[in-house]
Amino acid sequence: SYELTQPPSLSVSPGQTASITCSGTDLGHKYVWWYQQRPGQSPLLIIYQDSKRPSGIPERFSGSNSGHTATLTISGTQPLDESDYYCQAWDSKTVIFGGGTKLTVL
């Protein structure tokens, strides 16, 4: 079965750039979606179709996908960006989620 691999955790200082990776075989040939989940809240779609931002999502969130790796980039990271982030793809009629990355901003 297809798997998506994310680093369990990432730490970044306020104002710096955070890059969260999501790896999977030939992932660049699939669409990737990214979600932000703050503690106690439902996930929020922040990137769709690799690099598009839904209405209301700040421009500091961006995405890319090539080869075997998709990347969520948060520019000028703010303390309120401290959350869990999940990637998602669709393969063989199955929705797959990455294991999630806990982003700490300190």
Next chain:
Amino acid sequence: QLQLLESGPGLVKPSETLSLTCTVSGDSIRNGGYYWGWIRQPAGKGLEWIGSRYYSGSIYYNPSLKSRVTISVDTSKSQLSLQLSSVTAADTALYYCARHLKGTNCCNGFEVWGQGAMVTVSS
């Protein structure tokens, strides 16, 4: 504004069937072009897709749960339902209902999420 509200028993006994309902308001579940799905999340863990379906026809299930899962739609009540049979403690989780992004084929990302319903499996 579309809202999804999950409801159902918070406690289910082992070996029994878990049943949850997601009530859709602000739009009709029959509104064409959208798939609807269930996702769960054990406490402190990641997201696990359970299954998704169109209001009429196409249904997709997580292969690891397929033998125990049924997702159905009641268009008259604009509700999406989940049944998971033969539950064990491993099925204890927060269960979310969600709508996929618009698309004629499954499955895009999940655009709208409910608040979730906590289900504990215990005797």
